[in-house]
Amino acid sequence: MKRAVKKTISLPTELARWAEEIARSEGKTFSAVIQDILREWLAERLKAESRSLRDYGRRKAKEKGIRTEADLRRHLAE
Helix, strand or coil: CCCCCCCCCCCCHHHHHHHHHHHHHHCCCHHHHHHHHHHHHHHHHHHHHHHHHHHHHHHHHHHCCCCCHHHHHHHHHC
């Protein structure tokens, strides 16, 4: 069984109603809905960070004239 940590959170009334409705319609607990939402948010955040790092790497490679994998190997060997 996975370990869980109990936390108390405060939500605006409308947001709490929305989450409760999702829980009812999907046959889940309120807690499961919040967990799903947080997991999805985290996945999106990690994707955005990954894109940002990839774009940074591309910019730096372009600045150094690295266009191909062979260029990269030559650059790393220097």
